[in-house]
């Protein structure tokens with residue numbers, strides 16, 4: 046292993062933004078007041094470190110953006126027609142009627158209609174759900190959208206921030222599942238227990254990836270009940286690439302780790318370092334990433350119905366946790382963290398933007414809501430794997446059966462599409478997926494706590510892992526290694542988890558941007574600004590305390606290790622302050638040089654679509670932030686000066702009228 050960081054070094058990289066542009070004019074601006082206040086407040090009386098600096102940056106920006114959206118200054122929801130809104134509103138009305146009835150039934154001893162969710166492979170569990178999903182998919186709400194797509198569209202935009210990375214994750218998705226069941230007139234969503242796939246020698250062989258269940262898992266979905274499903278982007282057919290991320294499916298070890306905790310705050314995000322292994326949301330990320338294709342991309346994940354079956358399992362795990370809390374004398378309806386990210390507070394309205402149902406996060410934690418659902422116990426050898434013909438008891442645990450070898454999808458390419466030896470043989474589904482290019486879906490879910498070394502590299506070339514997620518995944522890996530031991534102490538699982546550290550260089554990967562601006566995917570709304578990146582390597586005795594690295598040296602070695610060439614990435618991002626849009630690009634710098642300089646082209650709002658305000662930020666592959674410098678004119682001389690990184694974007698023509 047080549048160790049590039051022979052001694053602790055601190056990095057001082059400068060971002061130098063160019064002033065003049067062909068189509069847009071940028072004018073340096075100070076930080077918006079509330080953003081500045083957040084930075085000041087968060088960094089007050091604190092020993093600055095680079096790791097903390099990036100966290101403060103992210104937190105403050107998220108906070109600011111949330112306020113901007115709440116004030117109606119940014120529009121994030123996808124284009125949805127009035128008919129679509131009416132449809133969703135009618136579903137919410139029905140659901141709230143049921144919740145109200147359920148909250149009264151405790152006193153009146155009246156049983157509300159209970160949705161009995163069963164494992165997807167249990168006899169009779171899957172067919173009624175399929176029937177409903179296909180009905181919703183074949184019913185238009187408006188010319189450009191069917192009922193299923195209208196529901197899937199709720200899992201996009203700003204709502205994603207209030208639905209993920211925090212305590213509201215579980216209540217939000219609980220309401221979401223109930224909403225789909227309301228659309229299905231009470232037909233329950235079956236849950237997909239992927240731990241029974243994980244214990245297979247090769248989980249990609251599972252029966253669920255056959256036309257009997259979810260359809261094919263390699264490329265565009267061409268078989269099974271969801272074949273040829275599309276998102277609302279024209280021509281965007283749902284795609285999968287199972288077993289090609291580094292993440293493991295849901296594991297017994299992950300389940301045991303979550304259930305080893307007693308308080309809600311212990312199993313919800315944000316969790317860093319070794320505590321990540323207790324995060325239910327963290328383990329939920331695993332199957333999203335493992336399935337690949339659309340599922341790892343929050344903006345479009347819900348367009349694949351596998352999303353809902355996976356989330357029903359996550360909800361089931363939460364329900365087991367809640368039952369355990371009740372036995373321990375904790376009221377799960379009141380056990381909520383005190384400190385929360387914006388949108389995740391107990392009294393924040395549950396965020397289904399552009400619909401704001403009259404229900405708060407804490408309300409969705411109530412037993413009145415929980416009582417609407419009952420779960421079949423997880424398949425175990427004791428319950429004969431719920432009598433499923435597709436599960437078998439092996440070594441004390443239920444394991445999924447493999448799909449028949451001659452599954453139709455595998456005959457498309459004339460050979461098996463799965464398996465290590467056959468993965469290069471193109472199947473029709475794979476060829477179609479390859480031809481369509483990257484999915485315009487935004488950033489990925491964070492990496493899960495456990496990795497699976499059996500997984501193969503992604504060959505279709507979908508959107509790669511975003512840089513900050515790479516860093517998080519390092520922490521997750523170390524956490525995973527440690528608590529796997531903790532978890533096995535608790536429950537003595539005998540199953541090999543196949544979860545090991547896997548090191549993959551990300552240098553050759555590109556970053557795929559979403560081109561989503563104000564809820565619309567459109568490349569014309571973006572223009573590009575050249576940003577100069579100057580990477581200045583000084584030793585640890587450098588005299589700038591702000592940039593003094595105090596991350597452990599070993600961590601630096603692991604996190605920031607280059608591939609031996611000395612080349613490393615610096616990420617440059619633009620974040621809209623008064624529009625909803627993020628763009629990220631990276632520049633390759635040479636760490637062997639004392640000073641390395643390069644330029645990255647970063648997308649910002651096209652001023653043809655109106656003036657805007659943008660903030661640039663940059664950080665290296667270790668998460669150490671850069672300092673922005675702006676080109677300013679002082680007494681007729683062009684000079685770089687420290688600045689906020691915030692710019693006003695206005696059109697060049699407009700500017701010409703003002704300046705003679």
Ligand SMILES: [Cu+2]
Nearest residue numbers: 200208209218
């Ligand atoms: Cu989600």
